[in-house]
Amino acid sequence: xxxxxxxxxxxxxxxxxxxxxxxxxxxxxxxxxxxxxxxxxxxxxxxxxxxxxxxxxxxxxxxxxxxxxxxxxxxxxxxxxxxxxxxxxxxxxxxxxxxxxxxxxxxxxxxxxxxxxxxxxxxxxxxxxxxxxxxxxxxxxxxxxxxxxxxxxxxxxxxxxxxxxxxxxxxxxxxxxxxxxxxxxxxxxxx
Amino acid sequence: xxxxxxxxxxxxxxxxxxxxxxxxxxxxxxxxxxxxxxxxxxxxxxxxxxxxxxxxxxxxxxxxxxxxxxxxxxxxxxxxxxxxxxxxxxxxxxxxxxxxxxxxxxxxxxxxxxxxxxxxxxxxxxxxxxxxxxxxxxxxxxxxxxxxxxxxxxxxxxxxxxxxxxxxxxxxxxxxxxxxxxxxxxxxxxxxxxxxxxxxxxxxxxxxxxxxxxxxxxxxxxxxxxxxxxxxxxxxxxxxxxxxxxxxxxxxxxxxxxxxxxxxxxxxxxxxxxxxxxxxxxxxxxxxxxxxxxxxxxxxxxxxxxxxxxxxxxxxxxxxxxxxxxxxxxxxxxxxxxxxxxxxxxxxxxxxxxxxxxxxxxxxxxxxxxxxxxxxxxxxxxxxxxxxxxxxxxxxxxxxxxxxxxxxxxxxxxxxxxxxxxxxxxxxxxxxxxxxxxxxxxxxxxxxxxxxxxxxxxxxxxxxxxxxxxxxxxxxxxxxxxxxxxxxxxxxxxxxxxxxxxxxxxxxxxxxxxxxxxxxxxxxxxxxxxxxxxxxxxxxxxxxxxxxxxxxxxxxxxxxxxxxxxxxxxxxxxxxxxxxxxxxxxxxxxxxxxxxxxxxxxxxxxxxxxxxxxxxxxxxxxxxxxxxxxxxxxxxxxxxxxxxxxxxxxxxxxxxxxxxxxxxxxxxxxxxxxxxxxxxxxxxxxxxxxxxxxxxxxxxxxxxxxxxxxxxxxxxxxxxxx
Numbered sequence: 082x083x084x085x086x087x088x089x090x091x092x093x094x095x096x097x098x099x100x101x102x103x104x105x106x107x108x109x110x111x112x113x114x115x116x117x118x119x120x121x122x123x124x125x126x127x128x129x130x131x132x133x134x135x136x137x138x139x140x141x142x143x144x145x146x147x148x149x150x151x152x153x154x155x156x157x158x159x160x161x162x163x164x165x166x167x168x169x170x171x172x173x174x175x176x177x178x179x180x181x182x183x184x185x186x187x188x189x190x191x192x193x194x195x196x197x198x199x200x201x202x203x204x205x206x207x208x209x210x211x212x213x214x215x216x217x218x219x220x221x222x223x224x225x226x227x228x229x230x231x232x233x234x235x236x237x238x239x240x241x242x243x244x245x246x247x248x249x250x251x252x253x254x255x256x257x258x259x260x261x262x263x264x265x266x267x268x269x270x271x272x
Numbered sequence: 273x274x275x276x277x278x279x280x281x282x283x284x285x286x287x288x289x290x291x292x293x294x295x296x297x298x299x300x301x302x303x304x305x306x307x308x309x310x311x312x313x314x315x316x317x318x319x320x321x322x323x324x325x326x327x328x329x330x331x332x333x334x335x336x337x338x339x340x341x342x343x344x345x346x347x348x349x350x351x352x353x354x355x356x357x358x359x360x361x362x363x364x365x366x367x368x369x370x371x372x373x374x375x376x377x378x379x380x381x382x383x384x385x386x387x388x389x390x391x392x393x394x395x396x397x398x399x400x401x402x403x404x405x406x407x408x409x410x411x412x413x414x415x416x417x418x419x420x421x422x423x424x425x426x427x428x429x430x431x432x433x434x435x436x437x438x439x440x441x442x443x444x445x446x447x448x449x450x451x452x453x454x455x456x457x458x459x460x461x462x463x464x465x466x467x468x469x470x471x472x473x474x475x476x477x478x479x480x481x482x483x484x485x486x487x488x489x490x491x492x493x494x495x496x497x498x499x500x501x502x503x504x505x506x507x508x509x510x511x512x513x514x515x516x517x518x519x520x521x522x523x524x525x526x527x528x529x530x531x532x533x534x535x536x537x538x539x540x541x542x543x544x545x546x547x548x549x550x551x552x553x554x555x556x557x558x559x560x561x562x563x564x565x566x567x568x569x570x571x572x573x574x575x576x577x578x579x580x581x582x583x584x585x586x587x588x589x590x591x592x593x594x595x596x597x598x599x600x601x602x603x604x605x606x607x608x609x610x611x612x613x614x615x616x617x618x619x620x621x622x623x624x625x626x627x628x629x630x631x632x633x634x635x636x637x638x639x640x641x642x643x644x645x646x647x648x649x650x651x652x653x654x655x656x657x658x659x660x661x662x663x664x665x666x667x668x669x670x671x672x673x674x675x676x677x678x679x680x681x682x683x684x685x686x687x688x689x690x691x692x693x694x695x696x697x698x699x700x701x702x703x704x705x706x707x708x709x710x711x712x713x714x715x716x717x718x719x720x721x722x723x724x725x726x727x728x729x730x731x732x733x734x735x736x737x738x739x740x741x742x743x744x745x746x747x748x749x750x751x752x753x754x755x756x757x758x759x760x761x762x763x764x765x766x767x768x769x770x771x772x773x774x775x776x777x778x779x780x781x782x783x784x785x786x787x788x789x790x791x792x793x794x795x796x797x798x799x800x801x802x803x804x805x806x807x808x809x810x811x812x813x814x815x816x817x818x819x820x821x822x823x824x825x826x827x828x829x830x831x832x833x834x835x836x837x838x839x840x841x842x843x844x845x846x847x848x849x850x851x852x853x854x855x856x857x858x859x860x861x862x863x864x865x866x867x868x869x870x871x872x873x874x875x876x877x878x879x880x881x882x883x884x885x886x887x888x889x890x891x892x893x894x895x896x897x898x899x900x901x902x903x904x905x906x907x908x909x910x911x912x913x914x915x916x917x918x919x920x921x922x923x924x925x926x927x928x929x930x931x932x933x934x935x936x937x938x939x940x941x942x943x944x945x946x947x948x949x950x951x952x953x954x955x956x957x958x959x960x961x962x963x964x965x966x967x968x969x970x971x972x973x974x975x976x977x978x979x980x981x982x983x984x985x986x987x988x989x990x991x992x993x994x
Binding site: 206211 | 665693737747748
């Protein structure tokens with residue numbers, strides 16, 4: 082089953098999941114203030130559904146906080162693994178999970194289930210939804226659960242474009258002279 | 273979106289003589305197959321560019337007299353009042369859009385075969401055309417010179433009457449005025465030949481007379497080829513062109529500068545295979561450096577940054593486009609609105625030009641299926657009506673050129689959902705690998721443009737890596753199914769010459785290969801010696817020859833035709849292609865058709881004298897470029913095995929096929945086929961094209977009656993009593 086938090090516009094994404102094979106969908110009707118309040122809104126529904134595994138994305142495309150999944154795990158008291166790029170699980174009490182680290186390193190861990198995993202883009206090629214499935218998904222009911230927005234965990238004081246720093250040197254001229262100047266700079270800096 | 277300020281200079285007005293262009297975009301004279309005798313097709317075609325933001329649009333070459341009749345090719349003509357009336361429609365429509373109208377007055381001299389008028393053209397010297405067979409001019413005496421100059425003056429007055437704002441005295445492409453300037457054509461010893469001053473005399477006097485006649489009302493444009501690349505005999509930049517520019521600069525309001533003569537005018541209308549954007553700038557800049565007047569010139573401009581550079585660096589004043597304006601008549605508007613990724617860039621394939629070279633058919637464009645269809649089919653390149661059956665879902669199987677185009681246009685026509693399903697991991701079909709052939713990189717623009725557009729359309733979804741069988745199609749849930757599964761090169765030598773396979777041809781063998789096997793599957797070409805069998809006659813055989821020769825193979829091209837790649841004469845690619853293959857040591861064998869292919873070689877016979885004239889070319893590998901076949905298995909199963917009722921039971925109300933899946937043809941035709949179906953998806957029978965408007969004379973019934981009555985009277989009068 083698939084769950085999201087948002088206004089009715091968010092149902093398009095749920096319908097897509099239904100067309101791709103999800104059995105049920107729930108929309109938590111709330112306008113979350115931040116990742117923590119999103120996680121709070123999700124936690125009640127997840128607790129009630131008692132899933133064996135909870136999958137979230139790594140981060141949202143807009144605010145790129147990367148915190149909702151891990152906050153949800155904390156609220157539910159479940160183990161969690163972030164930035165998962167491979168999952169081996171046959172429905173038993175443990176799952177083997179490949180976690181993506183910086184520099185191409187992969188951390189292979191075993192995790193007890195139920196657990197919360199935040200899933201990295203590209204872990205699988207999702208099946209496509211054909212037009213028939215899309216049409217059938219349109220007929221399905223999406224459950225709507227109200228939720229209180231709760232307290233914001235932080236407040237945004239200011240948003241600004243970072244000031245242009247000094248010290249950049251633009252190199253003009255042909256490739257050879259630019260390359261020559263770069264060599265000089267590298268030699269200077271390396272001492 | 274708004275224009276990027278760095279492109280502002282392109283939208284500054286510019287004065288040319290008594291007229292003002294509202295911006296720097298100019299549609300250079302170019303042919304379209306309409307001339308003066310399909311006046312509405314002509315007017316709607318040019319007006320589309322004015323609507324798209326061009327500040328001025330020109331006719332194609334416009335004959336000033338029946339003495340300059342280019343039939344079999346189609347030129348405009350301004351011979352009489354009828355031509356004035358017909359061309360005035362174009363002028364009026366351009367003016368409605370705030371654009372200027374230009375007329376390229378043309379006299380072909382020995383290049384004009386006069387097959388319709390049966391007149392005798394006049395020329396500087398009696399040497400037959402280097403462009404046209406069996407075409408001679410009458411050598412001009414002084415009376416002829418004055419008479420032809422008067423033809424220019426009279427034609428210029430007619431052009432003014434038709435409403436033209438700019439009138440050319442056209443010399444480029446080796447036409448009469450430039451013939452006088454050029455020793456290759458001008459062997460005269462009188463005051464019209466010899467010294468530069470003498471060779472320039474005819475053109476100078478003609479410009480002067482035209483200016484005196486219409487110069488206060490019309491801008492005078494001169495189109496000059498600054499270098500014919502013919503050594504001493506041809507026009508040369510320093511020796512001829514620049515002194516000529518200085519000589520007549522005061523008489524001219526705008527210079528239109530290019531290079532080449534007519535017999536290799538692919539040096540001007542450059543295929544992307546050989547030349548990049550802006551290739552003529554050095555010559556255009558040279559004229560700009562000696563002229564006080566605005567200079568315009570072509571360069572297959574599609575990139576606004578390059579256009580701005582050309583102007584800001586003082587090399588050009590006005591950006592002239594031919595092919596990019598065919599590919600996208602809205603190029604200026606899209607730059608103006610900052611919609612650069614909506615520009616449908618010309619790929620430089622020259623399929624447009626091929627139609628003029630063939631002599632008669634309307635132009636076509638690979639990128640723009642609506643080119644030439646503005647009047648007769650009423651198609652607008654940027655406007656789409658919501659389909660009457662837009663509440664349907666459509667499945668397009670195959671994301672090659674036809675499938676992409678069809679899905680894109682269906683999306684723009686507001687179909688509820690369009691799914692474009694492709695077996696490969698990305699869009700493009702054959703246009704994913706054809707651009708990997710030597711020199712064809714820009715052809716990938718066919719894919720790039722459509723990919724970007726499809727990505728923007730919310731109702732069109734691309735589904736890669738998915739092969740649908742008939743069951744998959746039936747289960748898919750679409751009301752309309754369009755099969756666009758493309759085609760493939762024959763693996764058995766089936767061909768249009770013998771209408772049979774070639775004995776021994778079997779591409780499952782290691783030493784026999786097809787184009788896809790080489791380009792897509794990576795099948796190794798064994799050994800050193802390769803024979804390419806080319807019955808196709810266009811780019812595939814020669815492109816593979818170039819590729820394999822560049823890889824170090826010893827290549828022989830064998831064709832039953834009289835030329836290798838004869839269609840490339842029409843696209844102007846032939847001269848440089850021949851040059852290239854010759855330099856690479858590719859052996860060319862014409863008029864020979866293989867009779868058998870073996871592991872060690874190919875045996876072929878002369879097509880007209882096969883008996884006892886067989887010869888064997890030793891070869892380690894043979895490449896079959898004999899013909900293509902449609903990949904129609906899916907369509908056949910859906911239509912023949914399942915049939916209409918079975919499909920209807922699954923909710924599939926309509927089944928069509930497009931592109932190479934229907935018949936493997938030019939990419940331009942495949943794209944047209946996809947576009948056409950999408951434009952007519954709500955017609956009574958979308959499988960069959962709606963009739964288009966034909967501009968032809970249909971005598972009214974009174975006239976027919978009169979002619980019949982006259983015939984009857986004459987028969988009675990002449991009847992011999994029995």
